[in-house]
Amino acid sequence: MEIHTRKHHTIQDQENxxxxxxxxxxxMPQKRQNVVLRALGxxxxxxxxxxxxxxxxxxxxxxxxxxxxxxxxxxxxxxYKHVQSKVDTGLAVRPVQHTTRAPLRREESTxxxxxxxxxxxxxxxxxxxxxxxxxxxxxxxxxSTEGTKKTTKLAPVTEQxxxxxVKSLKPILKESTESLGKLYLTEKVKDENIIxxxxxxxxxxxxxxxxxxxxxxxxxxxxxxxxxxYKYLTELELRYPVEExxxxxxxxxxxxxxxxxxxxxxxxxxxxxxxxxxxxxxVGIVDRYLQMVSNINRDxxxxxxxxxxxxxxxxEEIYAPNVGDFVYxxxxxxxxxxxxxxxxEILSKLGFCLARPIPLSFLRRFTKASKGTSKHHHLxxxxxxxxxxxxxxxxxxxxxxxAASLCLSLYLLSSKKFxxxxxxxxxxxxxxxxxxxxPIVKKIAKxxxxxxxxxxxxVYKKYLDxxxxxxxxxxxxxxxxxxxxxxxxxxxxLQCSTVHSNSNC
Numbered sequence: 094m095e096i097h098t099r100k101h102h103t104i105q106d107q108e109n110x111x112x113x114x115x116x117x118x119x120x121m122p123q124k125r126q127n128v129v130l131r132a133l134g135x136x137x138x139x140x141x142x143x144x145x146x147x148x149x150x151x152x153x154x155x156x157x158x159x160x161x162x163x164x165x166x167x168x169x170x171x172x173y174k175h176v177q178s179k180v181d182t183g184l185a186v187r188p189v190q191h192t193t194r195a196p197l198r199r200e201e202s203t204x205x206x207x208x209x210x211x212x213x214x215x216x217x218x219x220x221x222x223x224x225x226x227x228x229x230x231x232x233x234x235x236x237s238t239e240g241t242k243k244t245t246k247l248a249p250v251t252e253q254x255x256x257x258x259v260k261s262l263k264p265i266l267k268e269s270t271e272s273l274g275k276l277y278l279t280e281k282v283k284d285e286n287i288i289x290x291x292x293x294x295x296x297x298x299x300x301x302x303x304x305x306x307x308x309x310x311x312x313x314x315x316x317x318x319x320x321x322x323y324k325y326l327t328e329l330e331l332r333y334p335v336e337e338x339x340x341x342x343x344x345x346x347x348x349x350x351x352x353x354x355x356x357x358x359x360x361x362x363x364x365x366x367x368x369x370x371x372x373x374x375x376v377g378i379v380d381r382y383l384q385m386v387s388n389i390n391r392d393x394x395x396x397x398x399x400x401x402x403x404x405x406x407x408x409e410e411i412y413a414p415n416v417g418d419f420v421y422x423x424x425x426x427x428x429x430x431x432x433x434x435x436x437x438e439i440l441s442k443l444g445f446c447l448a449r450p451i452p453l454s455f456l457r458r459f460t461k462a463s464k465g466t467s468k469h470h471h472l473x474x475x476x477x478x479x480x481x482x483x484x485x486x487x488x489x490x491x492x493x494x495x496a497a498s499l500c501l502s503l504y505l506l507s508s509k510k511f512x513x514x515x516x517x518x519x520x521x522x523x524x525x526x527x528x529x530x531x532p533i534v535k536k537i538a539k540x541x542x543x544x545x546x547x548x549x550x551x552v553y554k555k556y557l558d559x560x561x562x563x564x565x566x567x568x569x570x571x572x573x574x575x576x577x578x579x580x581x582x583x584x585x586x587l588q589c590s591t592v593h594s595n596s597n598c
């Protein structure tokens with residue numbers, strides 16, 4: 094089904110209908126002096142209409158002027174011209190825009206802002222000095238002197254004595270200030286749950302590289318607090334988990350319906366051209382809501398997905414889509430009131446807390462620790478999005494998915510062993526060793542190999558875009574190395590050998 098463009102109805106058709114009713118030949122009125130006719134729909138003030146001209150002819154003339162003005166006027170812009178087809182069970186992927194410019198990460202895109210924010214104040218003073226000061230004329234000087242003379246004739250204000258002013262003030266402190274000196278600057282914290290954060294630098298082991306040492310000059314990268322931030326994110330993912338087999342309480346919804354919903358949300362996400370964070374937050378909201386509320390009717394599943402993406406877009410996007418756009422892509426199966434009501438129910442069940450971290454936040458950190466390229470980053474994002482569609486991978490923590498996806502990405506795009514790729518620096522910042530990630534990496538490899546036979550291919554089509562380096566079509570994803578990985582018993586002995594699969598590794 095294709096989306097029809099919204100029609101902008103004007104008053105032109107109505108005016109033509111009333112003016113031409115019962116008339117075959119309509120004569121345009123002649124131009125007269127001091128007569129102004131404006132197009133309908135504009136702000137028309139002081140319109141003069143001659144008394145001897147019938148109203149029908151005036152309406153016909155105004156309609157003709159509106160018609161000419163509409164031809165010269167630029168076409169109205171829509172916020173979402175890229176929404177070209179309704180997203181139902183199947184949808185064509187957005188046409189690929191070939192660009193030679195490499196995609197910027199969030200850290201790289203804020204570099205320009207950081208340089209602009211750290212400009213010296215001397216440059217601003219020089220620009221202010223160059224601006225010429227307005228010259229005052231002699232007449233203005235005379236007026237200002239006359240104003241000062243007039244003000245001197247006013248009666249002087251009687252000053253009140255100081256004693257009365259002091260008496261009118263009320264004391265702010267009821268107690269004497271001597272007791273304030275007895276207070277201690279630091280007191281013992283009785284609550285053990287409070288985390289004491291210190292500004293002193295964290296001491297790293299000898300074999301661990303400080304990946305934030307070069308970011309001290311940039312205030313936007315927050316090198317002082319970044320380690321505490323990721324420590325807090327790991328605590329949040331433990332506080333808001335998604336249980337294994339969280340759909341066991343549902344009667345009408347199964348894992349196949351969930352996969353269909355997530356695959357459809359990928360298509361909606363691509364059509365609205367939203368940021369990757371919005372999609373991952375949406376999946377987290379859907380899973381958390383489905384595990385908290387049981388016996389959800391299957392007719393409301395699509396409404397829950399639309400409301401979750403509406404919440405995530407308002408949480409993450411700069412310009413969030415309108416609720417009418419989400420209603421439109423559902424083929425008007427729901428109304429705006431249904432989306433608003435579902436939004437309130439979801440937020441109330443989640444306690445208005447959307448602080449659960451996403452895998453992409455950890456992936457940026459781990460890619461920086463591994464000194465990986467943008468190709469490694471995009472391939473790991475492709476693995477993460479495939480795992481979000483798969484129901485059996487929903488219970489893994491976001492940091493686990495990010496670490497395992499990056500580990501597989503580094504392995505497929507290099508000719509080294511896993512032990513050489515997963516360095517002590519990566520193990521330190523991710524807090525996962527290779528033995529912990531081994532079963533997750535194998536599951537991801539099985540999902541990647543089975544994409545060709547799966548009917549959920551929205552993620553595969555999404556990563557065929559040139560901006561994402563077309564990582565879903567890499568030959569390494571169909572080479573011998575990934576099949577050997579699935580059949581192996583241990584990751585330590587594996588190596589993407591360049592002997593038997595030179596074109597794939």
